[in-house]
Amino acid sequence: MKKVFLYILLFLLLFLGLQQLVVPKYQLELVEGSLTREYYEDEKNHQIIFIGDCEVYSNFSPITLFDKYGYTSYIRGNSQQLIHQSYHLLRETLLYEKPKIVVLSVNALRYGEEEKKEAYNRLLLDGMKTSSIKFDLIKDSMVEGETLIDYIFPIFRYHSRILELTKEDFSYYLKRKKISHNGYLMRVDVKPVTTFYQGKRLASYQFSKENVAYLDKIRQLCEENDIELILIKAPSTYPYWYEEYEKQIMEYASKYSLDYLNFYEKREEIGIDYEQDTYDAGLHLNVSGAEKLTDYFGAYLQENYELEDLRKNSKIKESYEHKKADYEKMKRQQYEELDEYGKIKMYGGFE
């Protein structure tokens, strides 16, 4: 019997060890896959939580927000984060902390079922801690061909990586690099906007009932927890944000007395220069654009919300000084890479 027990133990150890070996580390490629996991490593004292897709994690810099206004914040953003995923992530966030403000990107409201993709699910879910909320998220996100068992035991999903292992897969457990700055993914490169797209005609401009229902749930969750909800739309030049979308959001915000900020409409006020402040011709802001937007948003918060300036708190200030040093270091590294190679080779990764 003792022997059988030992064999079972050996099996479990091997299973877990090999599983850890084959799962993607998201350190050099697809770094967005590190975003969910990194949240757990941060101190949970955030006054503001940003939730949404790349429109939050590429466009707001929590380090700048603290540096200039003393507000602590974290971005719980993921590539193509859909609105039901935002809801579940907010639920999970509330298990750890209770922010004063939740800033929600409304971009995902436009998307339907067809935007559910396994690759995006993986980027969001692979780093998520196991909980009943994670199971809810998986259940609501899975597409055809995906199975729950693949999420519970990712070895079944990533087994074929055994033939593609790199040095990173082994070194990860000894030396893991941090990718984001409180959820912000930095890019310093520039690709100017050349065209301001006009939207093609759509069959329907109506947000789906399911999406609106999830927006309701997010709003209710904030109300129940005494959290201010701010809706935002990033200053992206594409994909085109239709008038009809804008109208629906404005009506919703007005109906529930929520703040809604469309930063594209305020681009001049913010000072965004689409020749200099975007790294992909208008979809996402680069670090210069993100700092401008964050500065503008910080001033807006200062004017409209009573948030404590935590720069007075020496412990928090010290922690953010370290973060700022890392932030500046990565900025320098990226500029150096840009000079040397003409492109950024490592979008993230400071030790």
Added chain:
Amino acid sequence: MIQMISLEFFLFLAVVVIFYYLVPKKQQWGILLLFSLLFYAFHSSLVYLLCSSLVTYFFSLSISKREKYSKWKLWIGIIFNIGLLIVLKYDLFSYVDDAFSLIVPLGISYYTLSSISYLVDTYQKKISPDSYFQFLLSISFFPTLIQGPINRYTKIKDTLLKPHSFSRLQAKEGLLRILWGCFKKLVIANRISILTSYIVTNEIGGLGVVLGLLLYGIQIYTDFSSGIDIVIGFSRILQINLLENFDTPYFSKNLNEFWKRWHISLTSWFRDYVYIPLGGNRVSKLRNSLNILIVFLLSGMWHGPTWNFFLWGLCNGILLVMEKRMNYQPKKPIFMLANYGIVCVLWIFFMYPNLSSILSIFHNTNTLSLFEVMSLSNFIVLWIAILFLGVVEYQKYKKKSFSTSFKNRDYLLLILFIFIIILFGSYGIGFEKTDFIYSRF
């Protein structure tokens, strides 16, 4: 389509094992029948299975009770079963109107032959029908419904109905056999299918077809025999000893030997219920040649209503007749390779979906860029796995069990196998699911 290598199926097997050993021993076969019917009802319509079994049992009982008109009863029973198989498998009603098209019931090709053997064996007084439910279990034992082997009441009755106590040794052996099946299917068959599917769908010609056919021979063997391994392995956990369906077929030196080692339950069924009743070897050479042709044409048609299978049966029949008439019985091992080549050429009828695609390979000019279809590392894994398969098959050919060489390290072997399958198997997202080839028949 039922996925034999799936969590759902394995969980179902586990539940059956638990109930099988929990109930009083006398009720074990009842549990198997209950789960078999549940399994069947969940995947297919029970109507045809029940119809076929009731008619078969009724006529068998009638034959055994009253000898009068027994030949007529036998033929009515046979015609009913074959009729049902032809109507459903060949979808005859759809020729009248598409609206009448019917779904082929699960396992009908297998349980029809089992039912006919029951009728004939009763007629020949080899068995006397006792319990309907025991007969029903013999034809509906659920793992065998997916891709065989074809059960015969005379051969399965004792092992299926006898009470069994749990044996750790048998369970371990059964588990190892299941894992061996998973290895063959996931690591070898599925990996080869990436290449062979590519060759077929991209209309590859020339040497690509030759490579494809040579690999398809391994694919169809590992695919089919892996399903049988899982069935036999599971049965062994229940201490039910099913007959082997393969006996290292690619170590055959001629086609005649090959057919004694390949899909044994089907070929022996045709031998006992078609070939021998037609006169077998005890007839003139011409008649004997005709008997061989009939058997292989029927065997081809049993696989499905396509010209591919008809021609495959015909070609096999012709080659076997030639072998027999020329008394072709080579002794040197090199003829194993020659025979493998012939068998692979014949598999062309299985690899390509129709005759026009087979004919077009002579005109196809697309060439195969091997490493664009499969990475070098995957290709290496495939050949290591095939080499390992060859070693195991050779040991089996020499009548040695490969597990005996591990003896006291069985658990280590199980663990090793599990991880090899998990890590090196071709399955999951990114890999197109392929059903077991023989589950189609």
